[in-house]
Amino acid sequence: MTAASAYAQSNFNRFSDQLKELLCIPSISTLPAHHADVERAAAWIADDMRRIGFHTVEIIPTKWHPVVLGEWMGAGKDAPTVLVYGHYDVQPAEMADGWHTPPFEPTEKDGKIFARGAIDSKSNVMAQLKAAESLIATGTAPCNIKLLFEGDEETTSENMNTFVTAHRERLQADVVAICxxxxxxxxxxxxxxxxxxxxxxxxxxxxxxxxxxxxxxxGTVHNPIQALRRSSPSCTTRMAA
Ligand SMILES: [Zn+2]
Known part of the structure; x- marks a missing residue:
């Protein structure tokens, strides 16, 4: 087992508690009423990056919700740089949608955590943060690390192209991964x-x-399926088939 893996194992409970903290924040980017919650999630991630020891941590505003960018360049200028993209915003979730437990109150059952964002994508965000922490804390990071987390993925990432163009230099990397x-x-x-x-x-x-x-x-009033069929030759073919 590597030193970083051992560090991650021995901090499992804290990492898990931190994931639950982040899951409690309803960072729903598609609902304007949750704008402050999305910003709160961004601030939570930035605080953790600072605590981990990222050299530069910035919450960068966009037209909608902020991007959090953390850079750790401690492996030196000759080492490769890895840029990881993820998102911390989530889709709406109501009990009425069929949830068995409140979506923003993480609930553990059979070794699994149930909450909105537990899969898509706060666990992934947390995995990147905690992998970086484990490598940095044990002095074993083989590469420089840039983590970029956006808050608008669930609203189609409309700001991302502008953001990447505007920050081209800062986002320079040898490898880009999407988590x-x-x-x-x-x-x-x-x-x-x-x-x-x-x-x-x-x-x-x-x-x-x-x-x-x-x-x-x-014969005189078409129902919608007839109208659809008549409006599209390929649709007619498919339906006939
Ligand atoms: Zn996602």
Missing amino acids: DGSMSDREQPDLAYGLRGVVCMELEVWGPKQDVHSGHYG
């Missing part, structure tokens, strides 16, 4: 080499507000 993925098994970390983007469209078709009698209206 917003999943693991197929708790013993099997995954490394994804590429992801497809998302392309979508929304098509709305209005129809009668109630069922209409086929004998009286059939």
Whole structure:
């Protein structure tokens, strides 16, 4: 076991408690009413970065929610630099959505923590922070570390392009990793080499507000599925198939 792994193991309970603290903050970026909570989560992460010993820690405002950027360059200028991206904002969550326990009160069951953001993506953020802490605290970091956490991933990361362009120099790195993925098994970390983007469209078709009698209206009033089928030749083909 490496010194950093041993450090992480012996601090497991504190790391776990810290994750729960972060999970308690409802940093819902899609709801303006939670703007202050998103900022509170950013401040929490920045405080932890300072405590860990990052040389530069900055909360950088964007049009919406801030980016937290921490830099630790202690491996020296000849060592490679790794930049890790993650996000600390979450989607809304209400008990009425079908939660068994309050989404912003982390609950442990069968060795798992249930809370909004426990998977996507605060556990990932915490894994990066605590990996950095373990390497820095034991003096075994083989590379320089830059951690960039944004607060608008769940609102489509609209500010990210502008941010990256504006901070090009500061974000220089030899390797960039995204820590917003999943693991197929708790013993099997995954490394994804590429992801497809998302392309979508929304098509709305209005129809009668109630069922209409086929004998009286059939043939003259189209129901929405008929209208959709007629509007798209490829749709017709697929439906026919
Ligand atoms: Zn995510």
